[in-house]
Amino acid sequence: MNNANSPLNDRGDNFFRMKHFLLFSLSLFLLISCAKEKIEEYDGWGFYKPSHFPEPHYKFEKNNLTRARFDLGRDLFYDPILSSDSTISCAKCHAQTHGFADHNVNFSLGVNNSIGKRNSPALSNLAWYPNFMWDGGINHIETFSFAPITNPIEMHETMSNVVAKLNASSYYKDKFKKAYGNPTVTDQNLLKALAQFMALMISAESKYDNYVLGKTTFSAAEKNGLQLFRTHCASCHTEPLTSSFGFANNGLDSDFTDDLGRGLVTQDPNDNGKFRIPSLRNVSLTYPYMHDGRFFTLSQVLDHYSNGIVQSSTLDPSLGIGFNFTTQEKQDIITFLNTLTDQNYLANPYLSEKKK
Amino acid sequence: MKNLFISAAFVVAALSMSSCKKDDDTTPTSTTGTVEINMAHRWGNSTTNFLLNMELVHPMTNDTLTFTTFKYYVSNIKFKKADGTWYTHPESYFLVDLSTSGSEILSIPNVPIGEYTDMEYTMGVDSLQNVAGAQTGALAVSNNMFWSWNSGYIMVKAEGTSPNSGSGSFAFHLGGFMGTNNVVTTNSVNFIGNSLTITGGKTSEVHMIVNPAKLWHSSAPLATSSSIMMPGATAKTMATDFYNGIMFDHIHE
Missing domain, CATH: 1.10.760.10 (Cytochrome c-like domain)
Structure with missing residues (x-):
């Protein structure tokens, strides 16, 4: 946690424009007395960089x-x-x-x-x-x-x-x-x-995060899945955010007239058919997948990357003709992807609906 | 305790109001004056007034047009003194909206007294403000001059009806702040022998002539193109032709 969760910030910009020392002291007194009453509210809340x-x-x-x-x-x-x-x-x-x-x-x-x-x-x-x-x-x-x-x-x-x-x-x-x-x-x-x-x-508190931080261990299948992920997927799904935030044509189609994707924004035909490389955090819960939600299971997604790549002029070169994964490899990658589920995030009370 | 809290809060509020007032004081003093830039809108030749909901014929394309919306941004206004130094008005963003009377007068307070020979202004919104997040005032998104799906300001918005358009209407949303699609144009005005005199506490006027017909100075008639909704080469041609057609008329002190 940084000073972002300091209750001082609750007084906003005007607070900092005040010039009088007396006023400053007075306000500080008020803030401290407020903060004392509501200290629990600040516990666990705030912006931080994992x-x-x-x-x-x-x-x-x-x-x-x-x-x-x-x-x-x-x-x-x-x-x-x-x-x-x-x-x-x-x-x-x-x-x-x-x-x-x-x-x-x-x-x-x-x-x-x-x-x-x-x-x-x-x-x-x-x-x-x-x-x-x-x-x-x-x-x-x-x-x-x-x-x-x-x-x-x-x-x-x-x-x-x-x-x-x-x-x-x-x-x-x-x-x-x-x-x-x-x-x-x-x-x-x-x-x-x-x-x-x-x-x-x-x-930032999935099993994957804890593994990266040395707080937990992976099973053999999770380790193998991570290894395969790092070999075939992580150049686009960059760790630890699992996205480079770039755009890629991942071989879904060869005709993009229905949705040019990135090309719509850049007006560059070389960007047609490219879409945001999505983060894979909580991916086991966020189905269906792809920009148009065409795949409802991770199995279908792995089948696509394995041998479903459609060739086109803007296809991402790293996909080639597909990775030809074995059934076991697909299963291990999915086992790894399940470690990206972050229960603390899904249950974070500060992000839930607050009853008015 | 509660009473103390309330009275203390009152003191805080009162003091902060008085300190804010000092900070935000914009009353001209004897060392500064106000410049009002008056954007007078004319159609084609400079004798026809340009108004919304008025049927107009374009002198070059012969299209008949009735504008229902005409809005554009002017920003970053500067004045050059006779000694070569510049006064730059901070954070000056103006939205001229023909449906809002008074918006055609760009009021610039706190200009230091003196003789000014030149003026510089930017048509459009500089690239920095296009990527700076949620803005307020003239730049607020609720002015409907910001593209929601492809971030950036619509720097000129011209909409209306025309029998020459296939759809019966036209809509040009012109903008673009990046690379070859950048339409933002800085114009310079030399007061041609005259100078703009800023007198303490007084208002001086600069009169400009804005001709919306210039949008089609080198662009296709409505039968060919009646809608632009994003940055690009055609948007750039229309916007810059319009911008470059804005003329200095006279000074009024």
């Missing part, structure tokens, strides 16, 4: 992490008020019990039962992502939420409407006042609060 992780991409610049802002983001994440007909929350398609993926459906339902053509990805360790979405089109965790809120096939709402609805809610006016010192809801503060909640989705 010791085996690289430096995070997002560092809360211009968005000082405070408990009140995180709590606001958490309320918003679970509140369907963000959608046009108040039926769809972020959590509807990103359920904690499913590693923050949808409930094992290939395509999520938006407002009016709208359906898209990409699978709701599992969410974890978002502070390490340089960009977001299957095509990487979103360049910042703070502007991320703008996309699902306004997408007609997802929440189908406008930011102005969301802001108006929240401004009409005494509950949220109070929460925004606690978080930002001002009860008036703005889209900037809304997005920043959601970013704080998302950035604290840290999954």
Whole structure:
């Protein structure tokens, strides 16, 4: 834990603008007395860099992490008020019990039962992502939420409407006042609060993590699976986050007209058919797999990489004609992949819905 | 204890308000004045006013257009003194929106008094702000000038109806801040022999002429292209033609 979980941050930016020493002392006294009463609340909460992780991409610049802002983001994440007909929350398609993926459906339902053509990805360790979405089109965790809120096939709402609805809610006016010192809801503060909640989705306590940190041992099958993973998969599913956060065509199709993927964003034909290399954390729970959710089991995924690779001009060269895994090898890789399930993450009380 | 807490909180609030006021003071003093840049919108030749919901004929493509939306960003305004030094207005981002009266006047307070010979301004939103996360004011996403699915500001938004478009409407969302698709353009104005005099506590005006017809200065008529929704070569041509067509008119002190 760093100083991010210090209750001092709860007083926000204005606190630091105050100049008078007297005032400073007075406030400090108040903070200390508040903190004493609520010390349990800060226990276990906060942003931290797991010791085996690289430096995070997002560092809360211009968005000082405070408990009140995180709590606001958490309320918003679970509140369907963000959608046009108040039926769809972020959590509807990103359920904690499913590693923050949808409930094992290939395509999520938006407002009016709208359906898209990409699978709701599992969410974890978002502070390490340089960009977001299957095509990487979103360049910042703070502007991320703008996309699902306004997408007609997802929440189908406008930011102005969301802001108006929240401004009409005494509950949220109070929460925004606690978080930002001002009860008036703005889209900037809304997005920043959601970013704080998302950035604290840290999954780093799976059996795999404990093995890497020397805290536990692997079975022979898990070890063999890890070895195979490191040989064939880890160049894209880079450890320990299990993603390089790059984009690759993994040989699903040869015709990309239905969804250009990364090429849609870069407008470079060399990127057509490439999609985000997903993190594999909690992968045993986040089925179905691939950007379009076409595979419902890890067995199907391993069969694909073994001998189902479809050749095309943008196919990732590391896949070649497939890895031709034996049945045992596939089984061992799956046994290893199961070690990426992080029960502490799936049960992290700070990431669960808070009863209002 | 509770009473002490409340009264202490009151003191904190009162003191913090007074200290904020000092920090945020923008009242012009005798050492600074205000510049108002007035963006006057004209269609084609400079005698026809450009307004929303008004049927207009393009002088080059002969398309008939009725605009329902016209919005664009101007940013990073600087003034050059006669001695060659620059005054840069910090964090100046303006969204001109023809549906919001008053937005065509870009007000820049706290400009140091003196004689200024040149002005520089940027059309669009610099790359840094396109990658800086959630913004406020003119740059807030709720202004509907930010692409949700492919992050970046829509720097010019022109929408409306036309009998020449196959769909009966047109929509040009122009932007792009990276590489060859970067439309952001910095324009310089020389006050041509005149100088902009900033007097303490007073407002001086710079009048500019903005001609939305320039969007089609070298772009195809609506029958060929009536919609752009992402950065690219055609967006860049339209945006930069429009930007380069913005003219300095006169100074009014």
